[in-house]
Amino acid sequence: MEETTIQPSDRQMGIGELLSRTQEAVKRNPIMAYFEWGHLPEKLRTISKPIGNLAVLMDEALPQGPEKSAGLRKLLEAKDCFVRAAL
Numbered sequence: 760m761e762e763t764t765i766q767p768s769d770r771q772m773g774i775g776e777l778l779s780r781t782q783e784a785v786k787r788n789p790i791m792a793y794f795e796w797g798h799l800p801e802k803l804r805t806i807s808k809p810i811g812n813l814a815v816l817m818d819e820a821l822p823q824g825p826e827k828s829a830g831l832r833k834l835l836e837a838k839d840c841f842v843r844a845a846l
């Protein structure tokens with residue numbers, strides 16, 4: 760498997776680029792819709808956004824397969840727990 764390096768620019772993207780990448784990711788992989796964070800109140804967005812961004816990076820970096828699907832499902836479960844903890 761090809762090793763993927765996350766570039767510094769990936770961590771410093773603007774909100775427009777992040778939203779665009781998330782929308783593209785949803786087209787490739789429907790579970791990505793559950794990582795969207797733009798609609799959330801600021802308090803919850805602070806929790807959800809970094810996890811959503813990580814999900815986009817993993818979706819782009821890893822090949823489709825059962826392990827990627829399982830990882831994204833578990834990341835989604837973790838995000839949901841963290842958001843509920845912030846309520």
